[in-house]
Amino acid sequence: MPSSSLASPLDVELRPDKPALLCVDPPDDPPKWAAEHREALRAQVTEHGALVVRGLGLRDPDQAGAVFGQLAGELMTEQEAFAPRETHRPGVYASTPWPANQPMCMHHELSYRLQVPGLMLFACLTASEQGGATAVADAEEVLRALPGGLTERFEREGWILTRTYNDEIGASLTESFGTGDRAEIERYCRANAIDFTWQPDGSLRTEQRRNAVVRHPLTGRRCWFNQIAFLNEWTLAPEVREYLVDVYGADGLPFNTRHGDGSPIGEDVVQLINSTYEAHTRREPWRRGDLLLVDNIRTAHSREVFTGERQVLVGMGEPVRPAEDCPALEASER
Numbered sequence: 001m002p003s004s005s006l007a008s009p010l011d012v013e014l015r016p017d018k019p020a021l022l023c024v025d026p027p028d029d030p031p032k033w034a035a036e037h038r039e040a041l042r043a044q045v046t047e048h049g050a051l052v053v054r055g056l057g058l059r060d061p062d063q064a065g066a067v068f069g070q071l072a073g074e075l076m077t078e079q080e081a082f083a084p085r086e087t088h089r090p091g092v093y094a095s096t097p098w099p100a101n102q103p104m105c106m107h108h109e110l111s112y113r114l115q116v117p118g119l120m121l122f123a124c125l126t127a128s129e130q131g132g133a134t135a136v137a138d139a140e141e142v143l144r145a146l147p148g149g150l151t152e153r154f155e156r157e158g159w160i161l162t163r164t165y166n167d168e169i170g171a172s173l174t175e176s177f178g179t180g181d182r183a184e185i186e187r188y189c190r191a192n193a194i195d196f197t198w199q200p201d202g203s204l205r206t207e208q209r210r211n212a213v214v215r216h217p218l219t220g221r222r223c224w225f226n227q228i229a230f231l232n233e234w235t236l237a238p239e240v241r242e243y244l245v246d247v248y249g250a251d252g253l254p255f256n257t258r259h260g261d262g263s264p265i266g267e268d269v270v271q272l273i274n275s276t277y278e279a280h281t282r283r284e285p286w287r288r289g290d291l292l293l294v295d296n297i298r299t300a301h302s303r304e305v306f307t308g309e310r311q312v313l314v315g316m317g318e319p320v321r322p323a324e325d326c327p328a329l330e331a332s333e334r
Contacts, residue, residue, distance in 0.1 A: 010040050012051070019136050019282045019292075020048040024055040031066035038071055041293065045119070046218060049299040050136040050282075050292065057289040061088035064123035064313050067291065068092060072119050072317025079178060079188075080113050081171045082163070082231065082255055088313060095122075095303065095312045102237055104303035106137050106277035107230035109296050109316065112161045112210050114192050117316035118217070120301065122292040125311040127285070132306030134292055135283035136299050139223035143213065145276050146224065150269065154212035157260025159228045162253075165204045169244070169254040173204060205252075209260055214322040216297050223298055225322065229277075232257045234270040277302075286312065297322055 013021045022044070027033035033056070034041070044051045058064045065088070068075055075091025086094035098104045110116050122134055143151060165173050174180040177188055185204070189196045194208045214225045233241050233256050244253055259265055277300065294301055297320070 010037070010044060012044055012048075014048070017282055018284050019050040019052050020044060021052045021054060021284060024053065026055050026057045030056045030058060030063060031070050034067045034070040041071060045293045045295050049138055050294045050301075052284050053291040053293070054287060055289070056291050058123045058291060059125065059289065061092055061125075061313060064125070064291075065089050065092040065315065067123070068121045068315035068317070071293065072121060072315060074317070076117055076316040076319055077178075078110070078316065079176070080110065081176050084171050084175045085314075091315055091317075093314045095310075095314055098303065100128075100132075100306050100310070103305050105230045105235055105274055106135075106281070106300040106302045107227045108139070108225050108300050111226050112208060112231075115319045115321050117296050118318035118320040119316070120292075120294040120296045121315040121317065122294070123313045123315075124286040124288060124290040124292075125313060126309050127288050127290075128306035128310035129308030130306060131304050132310045132312075133283040133285050133304045134312065135281045135302045135304060136294060137277050137280045137282065137302075139225055139298050139300055140221055141280050142276055142300070143222055143224035145280065146273070150272070151213065151224070153259070154226075154228070158209045159212045159226055159260055159265075160207060160209050160258040160262060161227070161231060161255065162258065163204075163206045163255050164199075164248065164252045165206075166248075166254065211322070212260075214297065217320050217322060219298075221298075224300075225297060228257050228265065229270045229273040231255045232265055232270045234265075234267040235274065286310075 010022055015021065041051065056067070058067065068091070077091065078085065078093065083096050085096060088094065096104065109120055165176065173185060177185050179185060186196065189206065194206050197205045199205055210226065212224070212226045212228060213222055215221065216223055229235055233253055257265055283304070
């Protein structure tokens with residue numbers, strides 16, 4: 001089994017169709033072990049985009065959070081969440097609530113924000129009976145595999161996320177912005193290039209244009225980096241989409257995505273993006289105590305359907321603003 005040349009003390013296994021895997025002897029003190037191996041682990045993540053660490057035996061939120069902190073430093077507080085999460089401790093969250101029988105398609109975490117996590121950290125406290133992998137896909141490979149005409153348009157125009165906040169579906173205003181105060185929400189939106197409109201019923205509708213392709217801050221290589229397909233209406237299960245359109249109307253969906261010029265994104269485009277992700281997916285079933293590190297710029301991640309109880313904790317670190325020179329973003333900030 002080939003192993004990486006970087007970080008020689010770590011014997012990392014590279015396997016087709018699976019993320020890089022590091023098996024370790026259970027340490028007496030996992031946070032101390034993480035601190036001692038931080039640079040070597042981060043080198044592996046930079047080289048491979050994602051790394052599964054097996055053998056740490058992570059067993060509770062405090063221990064997982066301590067490991068996250070040793071590897072990422074200060075953890076980020078989630079803002080602009082599209083769904084509420086349970087907070088276990090500052091910066092340590094439960095995975096996004098999503099029906100177990102529906103996949104959470106490939107995406108880059110919070111890629112619709114101006115400042116995004118550069119590193120994602122996952123810890124499995126309970127592995128599901130079947131399925132439930134947090135799979136990954138290389139964004140450089142996905143960009144190369146998508147049709148040139150499609151990527152050129154998205155690179156030129158960017159993509160638009162529209163959101164309509166309500167108290168029934170998705171994150172509330174307070175859960176997403178950290179406050180329910182209108183003035184504070186408006187200040188946040190202005191500071192983060194988000195257009196907003198208060199509806200007659202008091203609900204908030206927002207629109208933000210973002211980059212679809214960015215350069216990795218370390219390697220400089222171009223990556224397909226967005227949530228165009230994941231947050232689009234055509235990724236929803238048909239019955240869910242029909243229900244939401246019936247209740248809220250086509251223009252009032254809790255979230256949807258459009259081309260950067262405002263035109264709708266067709267179902268065929270969404271299916272093509274998702275099928276391209278699937279062709280480049282690497283998956284490793286969770287085992288209890290596993291740690292997964294993901295370079296959020298280079299690597300998309302998903303959550304697959306599962307049965308049984310599943311508890312995976314999430315941390316976000318190393319905030320970055322991945323591109324300052326994208327024409328689409330510059331236009332949105334004018």
